[in-house]
Amino acid sequence: MPKALLSDRRRHTHAIHRIAAPVPTVPQEYVHLRESDAILLTNWSALGSDRYAVTAQWPDGGVYGGSVPLLITQTIRQSALLIGHAELGVPLKHQTLMEWMDFNVSEDFYDPKNKPDNLFILLTCTPNNPRSSRVELSILSEGRLVAESLLDYSWIAPGAYRRLRGAYADAAWGTGVPPAPLPAHTVGRAHEHEVVLAPSGLPNRWELRSDVSNQALYDHRVDHVPGLVLIEAAYQATHAVTGPGRPPVRVMSTFDRYVEFDAPCWIDAAVVPAPDEGVVRVEVTGVQNGERTFSVYMDCAG
Template sequence: MPKALLSDRRRHTKAVHRIGASVQNVPQEYVHLHDAEAVLLTKWSSLGSDRYALSAHWPETGVYGGSVPLLLTQTVRQGALLIGHSELEVPLSHQTLMELMDFSVSSDFYDPNNKPGNLFILVTVKRNRPRSLRVEQSILSEGRLVAEARLDYSWIASAAYRRLRGEHTEVAWEEVTSPAPVPAHTVGRTHEREVVLAPSDVPNRWQLRTDVSNLALYDHRVDHVPGLALIEAAYQAAHAVTAPDCHPIRVMSTFNRYVEFDSPCWIDAIVVPAPDKGVMHVEITGVQNGERAFSVSMDCAR
């Protein structure tokens, strides 16, 4: 287990008992989803001093297809948004901008025998700026700490967002097209519809597929490619260069600019030396119109 996960488990155990008393159901608008079945969080309660407890349920099937990386990133995303809107007065009418998402995961979390159905999440919130939050999460399965995450996001009013986005505010989804995908097994996926990478003429480079029919990544109309889709692209690229088994145990993501639907975004992945035995380190970069749009550093257990 990564050292970052070695925390005081007595503190976590006490909070798990508190979450059992929570009575609040999670409205789907608090996690920016239209499909109620895509909501993974089930309850939340305040622990005081900017600390909160959440519960989550991971279905065996459904829109996320049982993908552990996708379920984990979606859980972290939903937890940050829920607490922002429900407890910290982040207006639902404002646009939220994800700036980074990092997490560490226990390597045995990917063992099918350990796949959780229910999770408990402890959340600590820090204000970076008046309209920006850092949300830190400790994720427990059956009382065992299995993952830790941090996510930074900010928010702006709709009018300011429209000025910021300019001509990109409106996207005709009916006209969004995607190139043919790479074979699903090469990126660790089962079905073609799950693949977000298309081949290129350059080794270890792919074109991002923005298939808006993929409801796991495109729950509703948006004017730019969601950060969740970019992290999924990084997962698939890392699997392609480390196959057959890529189990991300540490992920650090930075988002530099919006990825648009109207021009190709190129995904590059390179394996670099890792100091820890049994770990492969992968650097993934997304470039659009000659400028870096996002980057992901990923440690994968072998």
């Protein structure tokens, strides 16, 4: 069953006026990115009591192509990594593992006229154990709450990670040719290189395309398909099922196991009963080698 998202946290908006001496730059290694143009965050500050503030700017175009779902997930991802490394003492050489991530977005935030110049993110970080943390985020635009998120992530030392991954720690990178993509407009994308799904020959089932030349999803060499790619695959599959005009307003993601580069990963999507009127819920699952790798529920407006 999907997890419940956070309740409204507008009571935190007063903290906007209490940031003291923000750090002026965000090091690339703190957000695990090689390309500086991919960094959305601009500074951060500790507010006390395990609470932190982060500011962000969304570009007009660039590597993320103006995609609101992609920008939202990257903003959440980068904020959690930044505070983990900068404030919580997570070693830079450790591997971080996203266990699950939920978020919701105001429907009107998809309207181009509401595109923000600056975003303000409030985070509360609660340790689960010495190597895991729960992060709650509120994202505000011009003082208005436009998105919120709840996620768990953990970290693991390099030696332990190599033992965990075994031969996959040295997985080949960029050697295979991804299958031909679906038409971009059918999955809510403008360009073919942005498409992460390929036809399977079956209705509502697609093969995941691992095109490492897509810099928005593959900024640097990794040994498995990143979780960001899987959420993007879920978004595109949802769009293929529901059609245009139904932006996702609530996303609930669970990651069960790594998606590898050496075998097909099949993406299935189905409309399932929704908890609220006026919402279409799509369940998206990934299956590789006969085992579920991840699942995403997307509630779409319209």
